[in-house]
Amino acid sequence: MKTMKTLLCMSLALLLAAAPxxxxxxxxxxxxxxxxxxxxxxxxxxxxxxxxxxKSGDGWGPEVGxxxxxxxxxxxxxxxxxxxxxENIIGQARGTVGNTLRFNARYRSLTHQTAQDRLxxxxxxxxxxxxxxxxxxxxxxxIVDPDADYNIHRREIxxxxxALLSQKNNVRLSLNHRSIIEDGTEQAIASNHCFSCHVxxxxxxxxxxxHQFEAGLDAEFGRLDLGYRFQxxxxxxxxPDVSAYYDPAKNPVSGAAxxxxxxxxxxxxxxxxxxxxPRTEKTSHRxxxxxxxxxxxxxxxxxxxxxxxxxxxxxxxxxxxxxNYAVRLNDKTRLVTKGTAARQIGGxxxxxxxxxxxxxxxxxxxxxxxxxxxxxxxxDTRLSAQVISRLTNRLTLSVLAGYNRIDRDDYPLVxxxxxxxxxxxxxxxxxxxxxxLSTAVKYRFxxxxxxxxxxxxxxxxxxxxxxxxxxxxxxxIFYFQREDLRYQDITSLPTDKHVVExxxxxxxxxxxxxxxxxxxxxxxxxxxxxxxxxxHSLQPSVAxxxxxxxxxxxxxxxxxxxxxxxxxxxVALFDG
Amino acid sequence: MSDYESKAHNVYITASxxxxxxxxxxxxxxxxxxxxxxxxxxxPGVEDRLEGELEDQDxxxxxxxxxxxxxxxxxxxxxxxxxxxxxxxxxxxxxxFGTLWDYAPYVYDDETGAVFVVRSGLRIQL
Numbered sequence: 274m275k276t277m278k279t280l281l282c283m284s285l286a287l288l289l290a291a292a293p294x295x296x297x298x299x300x301x302x303x304x305x306x307x308x309x310x311x312x313x314x315x316x317x318x319x320x321x322x323x324x325x326x327x328k329s330g331d332g333w334g335p336e337v338g339x340x341x342x343x344x345x346x347x348x349x350x351x352x353x354x355x356x357x358x359x360e361n362i363i364g365q366a367r368g369t370v371g372n373t374l375r376f377n378a379r380y381r382s383l384t385h386q387t388a389q390d391r392l393x394x395x396x397x398x399x400x401x402x403x404x405x406x407x408x409x410x411x412x413x414x415x416i417v418d419p420d421a422d423y424n425i426h427r428r429e430i431x432x433x434x435x436a437l438l439s440q441k442n443n444v445r446l447s448l449n450h451r452s453i454i455e456d457g458t459e460q461a462i463a464s465n466h467c468f469s470c471h472v473x474x475x476x477x478x479x480x481x482x483x484h485q486f487e488a489g490l491d492a493e494f495g496r497l498d499l500g501y502r503f504q505x506x507x508x509x510x511x512x513p514d515v516s517a518y519y520d521p522a523k524n525p526v527s528g529a530a531x532x533x534x535x536x537x538x539x540x541x542x543x544x545x546x547x548x549x550x551p552r553t554e555k556t557s558h559r560x561x562x563x564x565x566x567x568x569x570x571x572x573x574x575x576x577x578x579x580x581x582x583x584x585x586x587x588x589x590x591x592x593x594x595x596x597n598y599a600v601r602l603n604d605k606t607r608l609v610t611k612g613t614a615a616r617q618i619g620g621x622x623x624x625x626x627x628x629x630x631x632x633x634x635x636x637x638x639x640x641x642x643x644x645x646x647x648x649x650x651x652x653d654t655r656l657s658a659q660v661i662s663r664l665t666n667r668l669t670l671s672v673l674a675g676y677n678r679i680d681r682d683d684y685p686l687v688x689x690x691x692x693x694x695x696x697x698x699x700x701x702x703x704x705x706x707x708x709x710l711s712t713a714v715k716y717r718f719x720x721x722x723x724x725x726x727x728x729x730x731x732x733x734x735x736x737x738x739x740x741x742x743x744x745x746x747x748x749x750i751f752y753f754q755r756e757d758l759r760y761q762d763i764t765s766l767p768t769d770k771h772v773v774e775x776x777x778x779x780x781x782x783x784x785x786x787x788x789x790x791x792x793x794x795x796x797x798x799x800x801x802x803x804x805x806x807x808x809h810s811l812q813p814s815v816a817x818x819x820x821x822x823x824x825x826x827x828x829x830x831x832x833x834x835x836x837x838x839x840x841x842x843x844v845a846l847f848d849g
Numbered sequence: 850m851s852d853y854e855s856k857a858h859n860v861y862i863t864a865s866x867x868x869x870x871x872x873x874x875x876x877x878x879x880x881x882x883x884x885x886x887x888x889x890x891x892x893p894g895v896e897d898r899l900e901g902e903l904e905d906q907d908x909x910x911x912x913x914x915x916x917x918x919x920x921x922x923x924x925x926x927x928x929x930x931x932x933x934x935x936x937x938x939x940x941x942x943x944x945x946f947g948t949l950w951d952y953a954p955y956v957y958d959d960e961t962g963a964v965f966v967v968r969s970g971l972r973i974q975l
Contacts, residue, residue: 304974305974305975306972306973306974306975307972307973307975308941308970308971308972308973309970309971309973310941310968310969310970310971311968311969311970312966312967312968312969313966313967313968314964314965314966315964315965315966316962316963316964317962317963317964317965318959318961318962318963319951319958319959319960319961319962320962320964321957321960321962322921322949322951322957322960322962323923323947323948323949323960323962323963323964324962324964327964327966336968336970338970338972388957388958388960389957389958390956390957391956391957391958393955393956394916394955394956804850805850823867824866824867824868825864825865825866825867826864826865826866827862827863827864827865828861828862828863828864829860829861829862829863830859830860830861831858831859831860831861832858832859833856833857833858833859834855834856834857835854835855835856836854836855836856837852837853837854837855838852838853838854839850839851839852840850840851840853841850841851842850842851842887842890
């Protein structure tokens with residue numbers, strides 16, 4: 274809250290300092306209006322979905338609106354705002370002084386109501402027909418606070434400031450800021466281990482903020498443009514930790530085998546914090562240049578970013594270079610080429626686990642400590658070329674070819690990473706007749722080889738004849754050994770994707786205009802052995818505008834989405 | 850394997866009518882229908898891959914696809930007017946009534962609900 278007030282004061286001070294200068298003394302136009310009123314809101318039955326982004330309560334309340342605009346020879350200033358209630362406010366201030374100063378500040382506050390997952394599907398228990406009694410394998414749920422009313426108050430502050438520091442070389446300074454501050458409550462769900470399969474729900478307090486600051490300097494030296502950007506981003510939460518009690522590990526019916534079950538787990542029979550949020554800081558630097566090259570224009574940039582979770586010490590780094598080149602091939606044809614290469618690196622933390630089966634009756638222990646090698650480490654390279662040609666005065670054709678390759682260092686296996694390649698092709702034909710009629714049709718395809726797949730597999734084979742006891746550690750077969758039984762590559766990503774899109778807008782006369790559109794997408798993955806994964810999507814749209822006379826204005830529209838997916842469905846069978 | 854299907858339709862009509870220089874009327878009707886469902890899952894036979902009797906197990910999962918059913922209908926009516934009382938003062942009023950039907954309550958319980966909002970005030974030109 275203190276940060277929020279500080280940011281509001283800073284924004285207001287900057288606005289007030291700039292306003293007199295922006296308004297100017299020689300005002301050619303000025304307009305101020307206020308709206309004073311009130312509103313009454315009444316919810317019936319559940320307000321959670323019908324009023325998801327409305328105010329959260331019933332009753333009367335005052336409302337105030339304000340609009341101000343002024344313009345002089347070379348300055349403009351505009352201030353707009355509306356107060357709905359203390360949690361729903363919008364406001365914006367904008368101003369310019371010639372081409373030397375630009376300022377924009379925006380504040381938006383709203384309430385987001387969220388419902389409570391009743392967890393009703395998490396309720397099942399094994400039945401033993403041989404004894405006529407329920408068995409010990411069960412799934413249960415518990416909502417600690419069933420009457421909880423979840424609301425999140427979200428405030429966003431955005432400021433943009435740009436100043437011309439020097440006419441010579443057109444040196445410009447830009448300062449941008451964005452803050453998103455949220456407080457309220459939401460649902461938090463904790464799961465116990467499989468010996469009890471007990472899922473619990475409780476309320477989590479939200480008190481978090483993310484702040485982003487950016488400073489940039491741009492200058493022009495003849496046909497050479499240079500620029501630098503620095504960005505700092507912070508996410509932090511001041512909310513108290515939420516904790517849950519994790520059940521004692523034992524047979525959920527008889528209470529037997531507590532020592533054995535407990536020795537296999539990292540934690541049980543204790544109150545523990547879960548879902549702890551990180552404190553993340555990210556800094557980035559980017560330099561860019563733009564210059565003539567041959568008959569065309571080249572843009573290049575080089576950036577470095579580093580993010581760190583200040584609570585865990587984990588870091589990620591990325592280095593990205595990009596180059597674009599645009600050249601006119603002839604009077605009617607233009608070529609645009611783009612290339613980027615990015616290197617991403619994540620940390621390799623050491624995972625220190627309690628000794629497996631420490632304290633078990635046979636004292637056969639196993640150490641599962643390991644170093645978790647980052648799966649983020651990779652090269653990501655993208656190349657594309659687009660030719661845009663004006664075939665006639667009304668017809669424009671553009672053809673795009675793209676290539677993307679991702680080389681993973683250590684996924685799925687350390688030092689044996691896989692690569693994913695994607696080829697993209699796109700053609701777009703556009704017809705335009707004056708300002709009244711325009712239509713375009715686009716076709717795009719993507720061909721992907723070896724898309725990202727789960728390294729472990731989706732299914733589990735029957736293991737009776739495969740798994741062996743861990744002699745001499747134990748005569749038993751443990752659950753973790755079943756990882757060896759998993760098979761079947763699975764991914765949600767396609768190997769083939771086709772997109773067809775059509776748009777038409779027309780204004781036959783000054784009273785009537787309409788637009789039509791349709792987008793059809795089809796993708797599939799044919800590389801998944803026995804699985805046949807595919808998606809269809811159709812999105813039609815219609816918009817009509819009709820002004821029959823000076824008194825009437827009519828508008829109507831339709832948008833639709835029809836999606837169909839064919840996907841594998843898996844059912845978890847828990848049977849020891 | 851199974852098919853998951855979702856459909857969403859949005860229709861709106863708005864009208865603005867200015868019967869006199871000092872009066873403006875407006876109305877909007879918006880309708881949304883959203884449905885989603887998973888077709889019945891046909892699990893492969895597992896008897897030949899398991900030992901012993903399976904009398905306690907049910908592999909048909911007839912009810913499971915119903916977990917994913919979504920079926921909402923939403924309609925919103927808005928009426929508004931502006932009446933110019935004087936060159937500096939305009940009276941505005943608008944009302945919105947929205948109602949949502951939840952035909953397949955499950956995850957969040959029954960979310961059927963309605964909201965009524967009426968707002969009125971004076972816009973003053975200073």
